[in-house]
Each structure stands twice: as C-alpha cells, then as structure tokens.
Amino acid sequence: MQAEQVIDRLSQHKNFDIELWDFVEEVQYRRLVNLTDSELRQRLRDIDKNICFLEPTPQSRLMLNPDRGWLSPSYWCRLRHWTISEFRHRSLELPEAYHFPEVCDTDQAFDGILRGGEKRLVRISRLPWLKDTLDFGRLRLAPASSYQLIQNDLSRTDDEMRRSSKVPGEYVSITAENGKKIDVLGDFIKSRTRRCLQTNLDFDYWLLSFSTDLDPRLLSDFPSPHGDDGFLVIFDVLEFVRRCVPKLNEIAPLSDKSLEQIEYQDPYYPTYSEQKNLSVRATKEMRFAYQREWRLTVDPSGREVLGNGEAFFLDVGSLSDIAALYAKNGRKLHGAGPSSFWPR
Missing domain, CATH: 1.10.730 (Isoleucyl-tRNA Synthetase; Domain 1)
Known part of the structure; x- marks a missing residue:
C-alpha cells in the first residue's frame, strides 16, 4: 500500500x-x-x-x-x-515510494471511533500480561517521564513532559534589553512543559495507553522478543471507566483522572486550535498519529506522589464480561466478544 x-x-x-x-x-x-x-x-x-x-x-x-x-x-x-x-x-530528488501493509478488513464489531464505529479500547502487549488484565483488571500505569528513557523503540520513545512548535530562526526577531539584535540559529522552539518554576522540577503524571481501533498492522510496531503478542479489546468503555474511578480515587485522591483521545500536531505547521491548546498531556507529535491513542491518565500536578515515583498497578476486578483477549491470528482466547476479529 x-x-x-x-x-x-x-x-x-x-x-x-x-x-x-x-x-x-x-x-x-x-x-x-x-x-x-x-x-x-x-x-x-x-x-x-x-x-x-x-x-x-x-x-x-x-x-x-x-x-x-x-x-x-x-x-x-x-x-x-x-x-x-x-x-x-532544494532540488532534492524524492525518495522511492514507501510501501506499508494493506488495510486489514476486520469485523465491524472492532471498528472504533476513527473508523466510524463505537468507542473501543484496544491494548497490544504480551498475552500473559493481557490475561492478567482480563482476569483481574490489572492495569500498569507508568510515569510519563519514563518514556523518554526507552531505548531502541521509536514507536514508544517520546518526551511526554513537553510539547513544542518550531519556527525557522531567520524569521524570528529577538532584541536584548540594550537594543542589540540577537540572531537565532536553527529553529526557534516554543515549548510548553510540566516544569515547576519554583523547584525547576517536572510535575510527572502517570498513563496507560490504548488504541481506538483494532488494527493488526500495529503488531509490527510493538513486538515483544517472545513472539506472544496479542490484543485486549474493551467493548464497554463506559463500564470500564466506572470500575476504574473508585480504585483510582483510593490510590490517588488528590489527582486529576481522565480518559482522553490524543491529539496529534505538527510542530512546523500547527493549526490555529493546536497553537491555542498545546496541552502536554493530551497531544503528541504527528509522527505517532498512526497509533490512534486513547490515554488513561492520572495527574497529581505536584499534589501527591504516586508509586514512589515509579510505575504502579491498579486492580479493578475482572473485565471478562466487557472485554476479550485475541491472539494475533484473530482467534478469541478468553472473554466476552466475537469468536474472531476477522469478518465472519
């Protein structure tokens, strides 16, 4: 394609x-x-x-x-x-056309909001971990700052603590207090960060990522070395949220909680709305848009520390009545849902 x-x-x-x-x-x-x-x-x-x-x-x-x-x-x-x-x-020759996998024709029950369907939450991971999520509602929320430390994984590595827009320096004028003009080399970068000016430290937040649609093509971007990857599909999103909120309130009573769709923005060509709403927590660079992320976030904003600054687990109880686990060949392994994600 x-x-x-x-x-x-x-x-x-x-x-x-x-x-x-x-x-x-x-x-x-x-x-x-x-x-x-x-x-x-x-x-x-x-x-x-x-x-x-x-x-x-x-x-x-x-x-x-x-x-x-x-x-x-x-x-x-x-x-x-x-x-x-x-x-x-630049008189630069265009590269040869890039080829990507063809669209996968999955069953309509797995079409999320981006494909014109209903709300779905899809998580890709190792099957043993997803089985724990299905059976016990075990969810792992990681600090946003940890994603910058992931090595050799371009699909996951990102600076989740700041969002930036860029303007070529030659089109920016900066004047010092003495009236002297300061030249800007490279791009002038305007950033919104999670940093506290008083302490010069970042206010971390915790997150768990899902996709809005089941797309088997994404498996190639999130492979594990064990070859046992699969999909967890949550079909009743509202019920999932209803079960999460009380548990989150116990663990993080002072934090803001949200389940929000990520907006993707181009740092070089931000739209007007993106320039106004350059949220750190709810935006990512446009190169990640193919992932179609929905994100469960817990944001203390400095009011409390979660998990001693590390990832923490949340157990919300079995999800087997509102979700199902699927192997990468499409077959349902456990839970409530169609027998396969391929059309019948």
Whole structure:
C-alpha cells in the first residue's frame, strides 16, 4: 500500500485544494528549511505512514476541513504537499515510494471511533500480561517521564513532559534589553512543559495507553522478543471507566483522572486550535498519529506522589464480561466478544 493510492481517491474531494495550499505556502515562509535532507525524508515517510494507517476513512472524517487537524484526511495531504515542496526548493530528488501493509478488513464489531464505529479500547502487549488484565483488571500505569528513557523503540520513545512548535530562526526577531539584535540559529522552539518554576522540577503524571481501533498492522510496531503478542479489546468503555474511578480515587485522591483521545500536531505547521491548546498531556507529535491513542491518565500536578515515583498497578476486578483477549491470528482466547476479529 502506498500513500499515492490513498491520495488519488482523496483528491476528488472538495477539501483537497492544491491551488489554495500553494497560495498559502507562497505568502508564508519555508518552515522546513532547517531540516536536514535525512530529516526531510523521514518526515515524508512519517506522513505517508499516517495516511496509509488512518485508512479506511469514514464519511464523517472525510468531510473535515484540513484546519481541523489530524482527523481530517486532507490535513495529511496538505502536509505532504508542503513537505514535497521543500524537496523542490532544494532540488532534492524524492525518495522511492514507501510501501506499508494493506488495510486489514476486520469485523465491524472492532471498528472504533476513527473508523466510524463505537468507542473501543484496544491494548497490544504480551498475552500473559493481557490475561492478567482480563482476569483481574490489572492495569500498569507508568510515569510519563519514563518514556523518554526507552531505548531502541521509536514507536514508544517520546518526551511526554513537553510539547513544542518550531519556527525557522531567520524569521524570528529577538532584541536584548540594550537594543542589540540577537540572531537565532536553527529553529526557534516554543515549548510548553510540566516544569515547576519554583523547584525547576517536572510535575510527572502517570498513563496507560490504548488504541481506538483494532488494527493488526500495529503488531509490527510493538513486538515483544517472545513472539506472544496479542490484543485486549474493551467493548464497554463506559463500564470500564466506572470500575476504574473508585480504585483510582483510593490510590490517588488528590489527582486529576481522565480518559482522553490524543491529539496529534505538527510542530512546523500547527493549526490555529493546536497553537491555542498545546496541552502536554493530551497531544503528541504527528509522527505517532498512526497509533490512534486513547490515554488513561492520572495527574497529581505536584499534589501527591504516586508509586514512589515509579510505575504502579491498579486492580479493578475482572473485565471478562466487557472485554476479550485475541491472539494475533484473530482467534478469541478468553472473554466476552466475537469468536474472531476477522469478518465472519
């Protein structure tokens, strides 16, 4: 599967407006000018991967204006168009088309909100761990700061303690108190962080990640060395939340708790809403959008310390009546749900 195949279909829609995108680029500056050639190629690959992995597109998302952000298919087409334009500015040859796995035609019962279905929570992990979650409701919440320490795993490694937007330094003017102009080398980075100014320490928060849809293609991005990966699918999300809240209130009475869909933003081309709402806890860089993350978070904001600063476990009781465990071949192993995630 290639991004061009998806774009050919999307190009027939009214939100696909190359003339407008070219005009906007003409009156703006080159936002990607400080990326190296290698970084520019990686950016194009990330965009193409998201275009392919966010398929199929329900009509409700197809109608979204690109300024709505990552949920709009035309948003990705526009980012790709502007990225390819930077290749042309440099007279840099485009890489060969990137190939990604074809869309998996799973049973409609597993379609989450991004595919036009109902709310679902899907977790990918080792089957023994997922079995504990199904049988006992055992959930492991890790401190957000720990994700920066994960090595050799680009699908998980991220700085979850800050979110940034970037502007090429040559388009930024900084003047010192004495009136002297200060040149900005590279990109000027504007960040929102979890840091407390008084202590110069980050306020950590704890999280557990899910996906909104069951997509077997994601297994290749989250492999374990044991080869026993699978899916836990929670079909009744509201009941899951109802069971979690009392237990979370016992463990973290002073913390904010939320189950929220992650918004993905491009640091070089943030939309207006992204610039206004650059939340650290509920946003990630656009390269992760293919993961379609929903996140259970517990945020003390400095009011209490959880798990002595480490990961902690939460036991909410059996989930076998509202969830099911599936092997990577699609077969249901335990729990309440269809016998397979493949169409019958």
